[in-house]
Amino acid sequence: MKGSTGHFLSVNLSDGSTNSFCPPIDYYSRFIGGAGFAARLFVERGNFETDPLAPDALLIFSLGPFAGLRLSGASRFSAAACSPLTGHWADSSCGGNFAPELKFAGFDGILISGKAEKPSVLVISDHTAKVETYPELWGLGVEKTTAALKHKFGKASKTLVIGPAGENLVKFACIINDGHSAFGRAGLGAVMGSKGLKAIVVRAKDRNFIVEDPIACRKLVSELNSRIKESVTLSVMRENGTAANLEGGVHLGDVPIRNFTSNFWEEMAEALTGSTLSEKYLKRRANCDFCSVACKRIVEITEGPFAIPKGPGPEYETIVSFGSLIGSMDLAATCKAGKMCNDLGMDTISCGATIAWALEAFENGDIGVEECDGLQLKWGDINTIINHLLPTIAEKRGGLGELLAGGSVAAARKTGSKTREYNVHAKGLEAPMHDPRGGGHGLALTYAVSHRGACHVSSPMLFMEMGACYYPEIGFDYELDPLSSENKAESAVLAMALGSLENSACLCQFADREITIPEWVALFNSVAGFNWEIHDMMKAGRRIFYLQRLMNHRYGLRAEDDKISSRLLTPAVDGAPEGIKIEFDKMKTKFYNLMDLDPETGIPSSKTLVDYNLETEADIILKG
Amino acid sequence: MRIFLEPIGVVRGRLCAQSVEIDGDSAVGKLIESLNLPPKLNVIAITDGKRLSSDEKLKDGATVKIVSLALGG
Numbered sequence: 001m002k003g004s005t006g007h008f009l010s011v012n013l014s015d016g017s018t019n020s021f022c023p024p025i026d027y028y029s030r031f032i033g034g035a036g037f038a039a040r041l042f043v044e045r046g047n048f049e050t051d052p053l054a055p056d057a058l059l060i061f062s063l064g065p066f067a068g069l070r071l072s073g074a075s076r077f078s079a080a081a082c083s084p085l086t087g088h089w090a091d092s093s094c095g096g097n098f099a100p101e102l103k104f105a106g107f108d109g110i111l112i113s114g115k116a117e118k119p120s121v122l123v124i125s126d127h128t129a130k131v132e133t134y135p136e137l138w139g140l141g142v143e144k145t146t147a148a149l150k151h152k153f154g155k156a157s158k159t160l161v162i163g164p165a166g167e168n169l170v171k172f173a174c175i176i177n178d179g180h181s182a183f184g185r186a187g188l189g190a191v192m193g194s195k196g197l198k199a200i201v202v203r204a205k206d207r208n209f210i211v212e213d214p215i216a217c218r219k220l221v222s223e224l225n226s227r228i229k230e231s232v233t234l235s236v237m238r239e240n241g242t243a244a245n246l247e248g249g250v251h252l253g254d255v256p257i258r259n260f261t262s263n264f265w266e267e268m269a270e271a272l273t274g275s276t277l278s279e280k281y282l283k284r285r286a287n288c289d290f291c292s293v294a295c296k297r298i299v300e301i302t303e304g305p306f307a308i309p310k311g312p313g314p315e316y317e318t319i320v321s322f323g324s325l326i327g328s329m330d331l332a333a334t335c336k337a338g339k340m341c342n343d344l345g346m347d348t349i350s351c352g353a354t355i356a357w358a359l360e361a362f363e364n365g366d367i368g369v370e371e372c373d374g375l376q377l378k379w380g381d382i383n384t385i386i387n388h389l390l391p392t393i394a395e396k397r398g399g400l401g402e403l404l405a406g407g408s409v410a411a412a413r414k415t416g417s418k419t420r421e422y423n424v425h426a427k428g429l430e431a432p433m434h435d436p437r438g439g440g441h442g443l444a445l446t447y448a449v450s451h452r453g454a455c456h457v458s459s460p461m462l463f464m465e466m467g468a469c470y471y472p473e474i475g476f477d478y479e480l481d482p483l484s485s486e487n488k489a490e491s492a493v494l495a496m497a498l499g500s501l502e503n504s505a506c507l508c509q510f511a512d513r514e515i516t517i518p519e520w521v522a523l524f525n526s527v528a529g530f531n532w533e534i535h536d537m538m539k540a541g542r543r544i545f546y547l548q549r550l551m552n553h554r555y556g557l558r559a560e561d562d563k564i565s566s567r568l569l570t571p572a573v574d575g576a577p578e579g580i581k582i583e584f585d586k587m588k589t590k591f592y593n594l595m596d597l598d599p600e601t602g603i604p605s606s607k608t609l610v611d612y613n614l615e616t617e618a619d620i621i622l623k624g
Numbered sequence: 625m626r627i628f629l630e631p632i633g634v635v636r637g638r639l640c641a642q643s644v645e646i647d648g649d650s651a652v653g654k655l656i657e658s659l660n661l662p663p664k665l666n667v668i669a670i671t672d673g674k675r676l677s678s679d680e681k682l683k684d685g686a687t688v689k690i691v692s693l694a695l696g697g
């Protein structure tokens with residue numbers, strides 16, 4: 001199979017054995033790679049009854065066919081497992097530099113099972129791998145661990161590391177690549193921690209990447225790279241990062257404020273926006289391998305309570321999670337909180353959202369000083385968050401640390417029914433920093449139907465609603481009004497298939513906005529030799545969406561779980577979307593009809609399963 | 625008539641004029657067209673915190689915020 005190595009690395013940490021295996025060839029064209037491929041491998045080798053943090057739980061890292069290609073946006077990859085945060089199947093996507101290196105080392109992915117007796121590191125080099133014991137790294141932050149691994153294995157080696165939060169099984173622990181990029185969502189760092197696996201290191205000598213049609217591929221990649229480099233919207237992101245238009249987002253009512261209780265805060269808009277970050281703290285721009293967009297930030301804060309040395313800076317989600325969401329407009333503090341979360345190994349979205357839940361619960365008297373280990377919690381009190389809450393959560397210290405380390409939904413369950421009103425999530429995953437009431441009503445639908453929960457990268461819906469991309473070849477040639485439900489179900493059908501393609505091909509959602517549908521097909525054909533027409537590609541995207549739904553059905557999710565928190569369905573009290581209600585049920589019913597999903601079970605009919613060649617998988621999942 | 629402009633976020637560096645002169649009966653769509661901003665920025669106009677539709681008529685001397693829908697992730 002061109003574009004891929006045809007080999008997966010299998011690691012059993014219980015006995016330290018490593019083997020290479022060849023997944024069935026049809027998985028590549030049917031499930032592509034990344035999230036889709038990981039899901040199919042789990043169906044073949046995983047056990048739906050296993051606790052996410054049990055030794056025999058599987059953790060899968062999976063590359064797409066384009067990893068290793070010198071194409072902007074192509075260096076992402078997926079990690080997948082049963083999420084300890086949500087209790088069902090989830091995947092997470094990470095940029096950075098690990099994916100191409102792993103492909104060059106000879107593997108399309110890594111399948112990890114078992115539990116190491118002592119803290120270990122998986123070391124991968126050209127076609128070989130071994131598990132080494134490193135107890136001295138356990139307890140260290142991500143920064144020190146990464147530095148120690150680079151010292152030992154060479155600067156050019158690439159790393160995936162968990163921090164203390166992963167070791168302590170914090171339910172939203174993440175996995176960090178080379179100190180900067182993250183598998184942020186769904187708590188996969190805790191799965192790695194439960195296996196006693198502190199890090200994975202990879203180093204490859206070769207840079208070989210064999211594609212199906214080198215001439216066509218080179219021409220297409222060169223055209224796409226030029227277009228991505230010249231794109232107006234992407235140059236905005238290069239200039240001022242992913243938060244470049246945070247200020248615009250505030251005026252649209254997209255940016256959540258104080259745990260999604262408000263949609264407008266004018267002074268905060270300029271204080272936190274990307275250009276302010278550039279003016280005040282930006283030292284240089286950084287990028288994932290081969291990407292000219294360079295939306296990542298390297299920042300330095302030389303003075304004040306939030307001084308930090310030169311290093312990775314926050315992106316949009318982190319700035320809002322530790323800014324307006326918790327009632328603060330201190331940009332330096334968001335940089336410091338982001339750096340701490342990276343070092344402790346915690347997802348900034350779920351962490352910020354869980355803290356926002358606690359702030360609201362404290363304000364309303366649902367939790368008090370006693371439950372908060374003597375602390376007073378106040379909106380905007382970023383000092384308490386940085387100095388007390390973040391380390392407390394990562395170490396699961398005291399009652400408050402234990403409470404918040406399980407995420408906001410579990411915390412509300414323990415605390416009492418009224419505090420459930422402060423949860424903002426879908427399927428147990430805290431909502432990202434785009435409020436569908438202002439950002440676009442279609443987002444409410446895609447948050448709800450996404451397999452992993454409230455997720456803005458499960459589909460390009462946000463971009464489709466804002467008019468950033470059109471796909472006439474598949475019928476998306478019309479403008480959407482973000483603040484209406486009109487045509488949202490129809491566009492969500494396309495968006496979910498496209499999202500599955502993005503997360504399985506592992507292309508970056510920012511960079512790939514510039515790629516047309518025929519070019520997507522040409523890319524698959526020239527790299528992987530799929531010989532697809534548009535119809536085949538869209539069918540693969542939808543097949544992956546259905547497969548993930550089948551899996552979550554086995555984990556107990558039903559149609560009634562395709563919902564979002566009532567707070568997001570209550571009309572906004574201020575800002576551009578004030579008073580406008582999201583017609584959620586109408587959109588969902590139509591989406592279900594168009595996707596042939598059963599209104600009770602939430603899964604497709606047998607006819608659709610046959611149409612999408614999923615009979616074998618459905619048999620294993622539903623009858624297994 | 626004269627319309628006063630308040631560029632927001634990514635529009636700020638790309639829109640130098642503080643006001644524009646447009647025909648008396650012009651609607652928001654016409655105003656946006658006259659700004660000559662890159663179409664990919666997909667800008668809209670907001671007054672008093674509310675989004676104006678493209679066929680909405682403007683009043684002489686009105687101030688509108690110009691906001692791009694190009695949000696990051």
Ligand code: SF4
Binds near residue numbers: 287
């Ligand atoms: S656009 Fe940003 S996140 Fe996406 S691949 Fe490029 S540098 Fe990485």
